[in-house]
Amino acid sequence: MRRDKVTRNVATLIDAPVADDPDLEPLTRDEARKILEAAKTRRNSARWSVALSLGIRQGEALGLRWSFVDLDTGVIKAW
Numbered sequence: 001m002r003r004d005k006v007t008r009n010v011a012t013l014i015d016a017p018v019a020d021d022p023d024l025e026p027l028t029r030d031e032a033r034k035i036l037e038a039a040k041t042r043r044n045s046a047r048w049s050v051a052l053s054l055g056i057r058q059g060e061a062l063g064l065r066w067s068f069v070d071l072d073t074g075v076i077k078a079w
Contacts (some may be wrong), residue, residue, distance in 0.1 A: 009031065027052070032052050035048060035052065036049060036052065037049060047061045047062070049065075054076070064076070
């Protein structure tokens with residue numbers, strides 16, 4: 001519309017979807033320990049440890065690279 005390529009914005013004809021916030025319950029310490037115990041035998045056990053300790057999502061943990069981690073300061077950068 002700003003560039004006069006279309007006469008109207010059809011996106012305004014519908015209502016935007018509303019996301020329902022699910023009730024999330026954090027893991028108990030015992031549950032987290034059980035997950036870490038089960039992950040010990042897996043090749044990617046460090047990912048589970050980092051994800052549980054920092055509360056990051058699976059995609060964030062999978063995208064984490066050593067270049068983002070500063071072990072001296074204890075900081076993980078986004079990029």
